[in-house]
Structures are given as structure tokens and as C-alpha cells.
Amino acid sequence: MKNYIAFWSILMKDMKNYYLKPPNISWGIIFPISWTLMFFMKSQSDVDIRGILPGVMALSVLFGTTSMLAVTITFERKSRSFERLLLAPISLNLLMLAKTTGAIVFGIINAFIPVFFASLMVDLSGINWASAFISVVLIAVTSTFLGLFIAVSVSEVFEAQTFSNFFRFPMMFLCGLFIPIENLPVFVRPLSYILPLTYGTDVLKGSINETGMIAPWLSFAVLIGFALVLFIVSTRNIKKKWIY
Amino acid sequence: MKVIDVKKLAKDYGDFKAVKGVDFSIEQGEIFGFLGPNGAGKTTTINMLTGLAKPTAGSITISGLDGVKNIKKVQGIIGIVPDESNLYEEMSGYDNLVFCASLYGMEKGKRESRAKELLEQFNLADTGDRPFKAYSKGMKRKLTIAAGIIHEPEILFLDEPTTGIDVESARQIRKLIKDLNAKGTTIFLTTHYIEDAERLCHRIGFIVGGKVIKVSKVTDLMIESQKENIIEFVIDGALPDLKEALLQNFPNLTIKEIANHSVRIGSNEKVNLMPFMKFFDANGITISEAKIIRPSLEEVFVKVTGIEIEKLKKEKEGRKK
Numbered sequence: 001m002k003n004y005i006a007f008w009s010i011l012m013k014d015m016k017n018y019y020l021k022p023p024n025i026s027w028g029i030i031f032p033i034s035w036t037l038m039f040f041m042k043s044q045s046d047v048d049i050r051g052i053l054p055g056v057m058a059l060s061v062l063f064g065t066t067s068m069l070a071v072t073i074t075f076e077r078k079s080r081s082f083e084r085l086l087l088a089p090i091s092l093n094l095l096m097l098a099k100t101t102g103a104i105v106f107g108i109i110n111a112f113i114p115v116f117f118a119s120l121m122v123d124l125s126g127i128n129w130a131s132a133f134i135s136v137v138l139i140a141v142t143s144t145f146l147g148l149f150i151a152v153s154v155s156e157v158f159e160a161q162t163f164s165n166f167f168r169f170p171m172m173f174l175c176g177l178f179i180p181i182e183n184l185p186v187f188v189r190p191l192s193y194i195l196p197l198t199y200g201t202d203v204l205k206g207s208i209n210e211t212g213m214i215a216p217w218l219s220f221a222v223l224i225g226f227a228l229v230l231f232i233v234s235t236r237n238i239k240k241k242w243i244y
Numbered sequence: 245m246k247v248i249d250v251k252k253l254a255k256d257y258g259d260f261k262a263v264k265g266v267d268f269s270i271e272q273g274e275i276f277g278f279l280g281p282n283g284a285g286k287t288t289t290i291n292m293l294t295g296l297a298k299p300t301a302g303s304i305t306i307s308g309l310d311g312v313k314n315i316k317k318v319q320g321i322i323g324i325v326p327d328e329s330n331l332y333e334e335m336s337g338y339d340n341l342v343f344c345a346s347l348y349g350m351e352k353g354k355r356e357s358r359a360k361e362l363l364e365q366f367n368l369a370d371t372g373d374r375p376f377k378a379y380s381k382g383m384k385r386k387l388t389i390a391a392g393i394i395h396e397p398e399i400l401f402l403d404e405p406t407t408g409i410d411v412e413s414a415r416q417i418r419k420l421i422k423d424l425n426a427k428g429t430t431i432f433l434t435t436h437y438i439e440d441a442e443r444l445c446h447r448i449g450f451i452v453g454g455k456v457i458k459v460s461k462v463t464d465l466m467i468e469s470q471k472e473n474i475i476e477f478v479i480d481g482a483l484p485d486l487k488e489a490l491l492q493n494f495p496n497l498t499i500k501e502i503a504n505h506s507v508r509i510g511s512n513e514k515v516n517l518m519p520f521m522k523f524f525d526a527n528g529i530t531i532s533e534a535k536i537i538r539p540s541l542e543e544v545f546v547k548v549t550g551i552e553i554e555k556l557k558k559e560k561e562g563r564k565k
Contacts, residue, residue: 002349009346017334080330084391087294088347089320243298 006090010098018072019106028106032060032114049122054204055177057111058197061136062143062168065107069100069147070160077242078157086242092235100144107140131216132207138223139200145230146196152237171197176205181213196226245272246305247399247430248293253302255288262288264454265302270432270447275425277445278434281551285454286434287327290403293432294324307398320348323397327404327434329388333377337368337387340376341394348395355394362390366420382413389420399430406440418444442541452549462541469544472498472510474537477520479505481529493523508537 018024035056039047076082085095118124146167154160173179174188175197181189192198199219206212212219248270255263263285270276278286291297293304295315304311306318331340338359345355363372366386371379379387385405392400405421406414421444425431435441441448442462449459460468486507487499497515500508509515517534524531545551 002351005349005351006347009343013332013335013343017332079333080326080328081332083296083326084330084344085347086296087319087324089316089349090347091316243296 003090003094006088007094007098007101010085010095011101014072014099014102015105018068019102024068024106028060028064028110028113031063031110032056032117035059036114036117049118050124050209053114053118054201054208056114057136058139058175058177058201058204059172060110060114061107061139061200062171062197064110065103065140065143066147066150066164066168067161068106069103069144070151070154070164071157072103073099073148073151074154074157074160077151077155082242092238096148096231096235096238100148103144103147104137104140107143108136111136111140128207132204134220135200135203135207135216135223138220138227139197139204142196142200142223142227142230145227145234148234149230149237152234152241171195174198175201176213177201196223199223246270247272247307248276248432249303249305250289250293251303253289253292253304254300255285255292255297256300262454263292266451266454266456268449268456268459270430272430273425273428274447275421275431275433275445277441277448278432278451279436279438279441279448279545280451280549281436284451286436286451287403288454289451290401290432290434294322294401295319320395321398323392323395323400325389325392325400325402325405327407329376329384331376331384331388331391334375336373336375337379337383338363338372340387341391344391345394350395358394362394366390367416380413382409382416385409385413385417386420389417393424393429397429399432400424402431402433404435404437405433406435406437414440438540438542438545448541450545450548452551458548465541465544465548466538469539469547472512473515474500474508474510475515475517475520476506476508476533476535476537477524477531478533478535479507479524479529480532481524481527489527490523494519 036047036049036052039052039056073082076085085099086092088095115124147164150160150163150167154163170191174184174192175181175195176192177197181192181198184192199214199222202212202214203216203219206216246269248268250266250268252265252267253263254261254265266285266289268276278289280286288297292299293306293311295311295318299312307321309318311318332343335343341359341362342355345358350358360369360372363369366389368383368387368390371383376384376387389402389405392402402421405417409417418440421431421433431444433441433445445462447459447461448465450457458465487502490497490499490507490509494509496511496513498510500510502508509520520534521531
């Protein structure tokens with residue numbers, strides 16, 4: 001059985017059916033612009049584009065991947081077309097990797113749209129691009145698997161969105177994007193360190209502005225750990241909940 | 245040769261026992277019908293056989309493979325047509341078939357030619373580029389069957405293949421099922437349309453309340469259920485006291501039904517037609533037809549399951565809605 005054919009077809013089908021649809025492409029453009037405007041309004045003066053870039057990139061990935069994956073999987077499950085995939089002679093791990101790869105690619109592209117806009121306005125020299133790219137990939141993988149975890153936990157599309165926000169908004173405020181972690185109340189700080197976005201944002205800050213607080217290798221390791229745990233828990237839940 | 249062998253298969257959902265230790269086997273090249281009312285355990289059984297549900301107990305062997313431990317290998321040699329079409333609404337009929345073929349690892353050229361071949365075979369070639377959501381119910385059903393056989397499976401599982409579609413589409417689907425079987429595909433068919441089972445199946449298993457209560461050849465079921473020999477004469481002509489005259493001449497018979505142009509008689513012994521011919525002739529009645537009346541599968545179903553046909557018909561109506 002040529003598994004790569006099934007993997008590639010599922011990926012291409014999702015790209016065509018979901019990720020490359022005009023509303024999703026426009027989402028990738030509108031979302032970072034909205035965030036940049038929000039920071040602009042907040043500061044009421046010139047925005048430090050380079051300063052906010054790691055945060056906008058991280059949030060673009062987080063919102064893009066979790067929204068898309070939670071919706072597409074829940075939608076396919078409702079329409080029963082996901083059942084067809086479960087009945088195919090491919091392993092559940094391969095199937096879920098094929099389903100999530102589209103969202104990961106979508107997340108990575110989303111992250112670099114703000115970079116493109118920023119490059120038109122400010123000087124982006126001195127950025128450690130290799131480290132930035134690795135961190136974007138790892139944030140995309142972790143966020144996608146978080147989206148998978150959410151999709152497996154709910155049965156309706158609207159539940160997926162609501163449940164996503166349960167994770168996304170606390171992460172937004174606690175991962176050091178708006179308020180530096182050291183400025184958070186002492187009793188809240190431990191919470192920041194159990195959120196994957198904290199590590200992703202920190203390594204992005206380090207790559208772009210050299211303001212990271214955590215060693216990059218540690219952030220990468222934590223992100224990989226989160227990704228593995230989320231993927232294993234999600235596939236186990238699929239076996240438990242969807243293969244009755 | 246057995247291609248499916250099920251032993252003591254059971255499935256519990258908490259306290260509810262959906263399937264209670266069923267045993268049956270299916271021979272290669274057979275069309276096996278799984279008959280029962282709603283909630284009898286048909287879909288749960290099919291889900292366990294195809295890998296969408298895990299058995300609580302028992303064993304499944306499909307083409308010599310363990311159907312629980314080696315389900316992914318099994319899924320490569322079986323085709324599944326669920327009770328509701330589960331193809332992608334936005335994709336065209338052709339794209340749906342090509343995609344389904346790719347799930348079985350078929351190369352690009354092969355899956356494209358197979359998709360075209362099936363669209364032709366199922367009379368969908370002209371609508372192959374239309375999105376699936378624009379198809380009629382009958383067309384959707386046919387395309388779902390085509391998707392189920394895209395990889396030329398040895399065994400095809402069909403869950404309620406003709407439910408909720410128009411008469412013509414149902415007729416076409418029955419023909420497709422027969423054609424597939426004629427080419428060697430073993431077919432496992434669940435239905436609560438007794439007519440479908442009677443027309444298509446070689447053997448039937450009756451499932452009620454999660455238990456298989458009988459498995460038998462359709463012809464054997466009919467014979468077993470035949471309590472007496474019933475013969476119907478189609479007659480031309482009339483006799484005012486036909487019933488009395490018949491009983492007077494043939495005291496060992498029972499008159500089952502008498503109408504303007506037909507008489508049904510019953511006997512516990514073999515019926516010799518000659519005396520009847522003479523009797524009708526002597527009374528100026530012409531016999532245009534004489535035929536043996538066998539019990540219908542519907543009657544057999546009622547006898548075996550104890551479920552009234554009216555109840556099944558109500559279920560059918562419910563499903564159509």
C-alpha cells in the first residue's frame with residue numbers, strides 16, 4: 001500500500017477545499033493588519049513594528065491554525081466524510097498527520113504575511129531567520145495539534161470555536177505578548193510557563209529583537225514536547241470516541 | 245470457502261447491549277442479507293466488521309485475516325457503502341472517485357481511468373463534473389456505491405443501499421449489485437426492505453434485539469415456512485356455489501380464498517391437478533393458469549422474528565422522511 005499517495009491526496013484535498021478558499025486567504029491578510037492597527041491605536045503614536053512583529057506572527061499562527069483545523073475536522077465529522085477517511089487502509093497517525101499538515105502549512109504562511117508587510121515599512125536586517133523559521137514551524141505544529149485536540153473534544157462547529165477561545169485568549173494575555181511575564185502577578189506567572197505560546201513567542205522575540213528570556217533550545221524542546229503530547233492525546237481520543 | 249467468519253461477536257455501549265454474541269459466516273461469492281428492524285444491531289455489526297467500532301467480545305475473520313487486530317489490512321480488501329452518502333459535497337463526482345481511489349494507494353493514471361470507467365458503468369458520465377451536492381438522491385447513492393468499489397474489493401458491505409431513493413434508482417442499484425456479484429464480489433447487505441433481500445440475497449440472517457435468530461438460504465426459508473401446499477387457479481367463468489361444490493368434491497382440501505377470477509386451495513398433501521381440471525371443465529369453467537403459491541419472505545420474516553410488517557413499513561416511512 002503506497003501510503004504517500006493517500007497522505008498527499010488528503011493534504012491536497014484539504015488545501016483545495018478549505019485553505020485556498022478566498023475567505024481563508026483574505027483571513028491571512030486581514031488578521032495581521034488588524035493586529036497591527038490595534039497596537040497602533042493602543043500606542044496612539046508610531047508603532048514599533050519590529051517590536052510587535054513576534055507577537056503578531058505568533059497570534060496569526062495560533063488563530064489561523066486552531067480556527068481552521070477545529071472547523072474542518074468538526075465539519076467533516078458532521079457530514080460523515082471523515083468516516084470515509086477512518087475506513088481507509090491507512091494508519092490513524094498517518095491520517096491525522098495528513099489532516100494537520102494543511103493547517104501547519106497554512107499557519108506558517110500566515111506567520112510570514114506580517115513579515116512581508118513589515119519589510120515594506122521597517123528595516124528587518126539582523127534577524128536570525130533560521131531560528132525565527134524553526135520557531136514559526138514549531139508554533140504552527142503545536143497550535144495545529146491544539147486545534148486537533150479541540151476538534152476531537154467537541155461535536156459541533158460552533159463548540160469548536162467557543163472551546164478554542166477557552167485556550168486562545170488566556171494564552172494571548174499570559175504568554176508575554178502584551179504584558180511581559182515578569183510584570184504579571186507572581187501567582188499568575190506559573191500559568192504562563194505551562195502555555196506553549198510563551199515559549200514560541202519568547203524564541204521569536206529572541207530571533208527578531210534579541211529580547212528572549214528563555215534559552216532557545218529549551219523553548220524548542222518544550223514546544224516539541226507539547227506537540228507530541230497533544231498529538232498522542234488527540235489520536236487516543238479519536239480511537240476512544242470515534243471508533244466506538 | 246468462508247470469507248467472513250464471525251464468532252460470539254458482541255458490542256456493549258455502557259449498560260446497553262447492542263449486539264449480543266452473534267455467530268455467522270459468509271461464503272465467497274455470496275450475497276448475504278442481514279435483515280432486521282431499526283435498532284436490531286445491523287449497523288453496529290457492520291461497523292464492527294469494517295473497523296468503525298471495536299467489538300466488546302468475540303472474533304471476526306475476514307479473508308483469513310483477524311478483523312480486529314489487522315483491521316487496516318482488512319480495510320484494503322473490503323469496500324464500504326454506508327447507509328448515508330459520505331462523499332465531499334463541494335467536490336465533483338469525478339474528483340470524489342479519484343480521491344477515494346487515492347486512499348487505497350492507487351496511482352494517478354489508474355485511479356483516473358477507474359473513475360471514468362465507473363462513471364460510465366453507473367450512467368453518471370454526463371454529470372461527473374457536477375459537484376456532489378447537485379446530485380439527486382439516487383445519483384448520490386450510485387456514486388457512493390461507485391466510491392465503495394473503486395479499488396475492486398473482494399467483499400462489499402452495503403448498508404441499506406436502496407433506502408430513501410426513487411423506484412427507478414433502486415431498480416438500477418439492485419441490478420448493479422447483481423452485476424457486481426456476478427463478477428465475483430461477495431456482498432454483505434443490510435436492509436429492512438424485505439423485497440430487496442428476497443430479490444438479491446442467497447442467504448439471509450435475521451437479527452432482532454442484537455441476536456441473530458436465524459441464518460438460512462432464502463429458498464430453504466420459504467420451504468420451512470410453507471405449512472401446506474397452496475395452489476391458485478385463475479379461472480374464467482362462474483359457479484354460484486363454487487366453494488360448496490369444491491368442498492363436496494374435495495373434502496380433504498381447504499379453500500383459502502375465492503374471488504371472481506381466482507380460487508386458492510390448500511392441502512397438507514401433494515395436490516394432483518387432474519381432478520381439478522376435470523371438475524372445472526365439468527362445470528363450464530376454463531382454467532387459464534394454475535400456480536403454486538409460496539410464502540413470501542415477508543411472511544417468513546413475521547414468522548421468524550415475530551415482528552409485524554406494519555411496524556417495519558412505518559420504520560421505512562420514517563427513514564424516507
